[in-house]
Amino acid sequence: MTADDQVDMARSQVFGEVAEAYDAARPGYADQLVTDVLAYAAPGGRPVVEVGAGTGKATLAFAARGVRMVCLEPDERMAAVLRRNTAGHPGVAVRTGGFEDWRPGGRRFGLLLAATSWHWVDPARRWDLAHAALAPGGALALVWNPxxxxxxxxxxxxxxxxxxxxITGAPHARRAWEFADVPGDWPGWPEAECRRDGRFTDLRPVRYRQEVHYDTDRYLTYLSTLSGYRxxxxxxxxxxxAATARTLRRYGDALTMTLCTDVLLARAR
Structure with missing residues (x-):
């Protein structure tokens, strides 16, 4: 693992400091995304494994469809909120720990889901781990929210x-009209890496769009949950x-964003 990878892994552990704010301010995921992912994966009776489940922003949308899930979350503070949020879904099992340390115990899964978390998994091992976790023909769904x-x-x-x-890399650094119809127009999109791996097929990049309105306080809370700010x-x-707040208050005390939820679907050979 390189020094940069170690820094990234350390940054992945800062979210628990603001677990409740993360749960309140981070955007969720559209119902259509859940419908499309499950239609593509067709997991049948096999459970879903979610990598880096956080407080359950994606978990709840999938659990509401009745799928059985094993949710991996490395930070105990985030996992505590996740357990509370999924208490009404007996098919959801929460495991504290990283994907790299998890042992599936011989189980093979119909779908591996990573919602805004795949970039935190060790890049030297993530494709091996994903392939080992999936049943033959099992699906991968990697999701981001630029x-x-x-x-x-x-x-x-x-x-x-x-x-x-x-400050660089803030969510507001991009302009809505810069996003095209096809996902992957931002650093870190994993499609090329997945193709090079060679053990996955039927790659399908998908982009969903919605308009999101933040008042100033909610947007500041959201920023405070991002690793770059933490x-x-x-x-x-x-x-x-404070500077961001002053700017927004000059422009109606709010911010309107286009949220592009980008998904890479792939299938284990």
Whole structure:
């Protein structure tokens, strides 16, 4: 594992500091996505394994369809919220720990789901682990939520505020009209890596769009749950959030974004 990979793994553990805020502010997933993923995977009687389930933003949408799930979450604080949220779904089993350390005990799964979490899995091992967890013909669904600001003036003002403070990679750094119809127009899209692996077939990239409205307080809460903000020194993080708030309050005290939920579907050979 490289030094960069170790840094990424350390950053993956910061969400538990703000587990309740994460649960309240992070966007969820559309019903149509769940319908399409289950239609593609057709897991039948086989359970679903979810990698990096967090507080259950995707879990609940799938559990509501009656699928049995094993949910892996490395942070105990996040897992505690996940257990609370899924208490009404007896088919959901929560396991505290990372995908890299999990032992499926000989079980093979019909679907492996990773919703905004695949990039945290050790890149040297993730495809091996995924293939080993899936039954032959089992499906992989890797999901992300890139966003873009709809108003050019608001985008420009937020970009200038971030530039002054040295902030990069914020959700509002993208403009809504930059996103095309086909997913993968952002760093880290795993389609090429999956193709190179060679053990998966029938790759299908899918993009869903919806408009999301944040008031200033909710957007600041959302930003405070992102790893890039969590690892900032506390004084700088407070300054950045305050500057973002001042900008938004000049433009109606709210922010409208286009949320592009991108999914890579693939099937184990």
């Amino acid at each position: 966003q873009g600001v709809r108003d050019p003036q608001v985008h420009a003002a937020l970009a200038e505020s971030d530039r002054r403070l040295g 690892v900032l020194p506390p004084a700088l993080r407070s300054e950045v959030l």
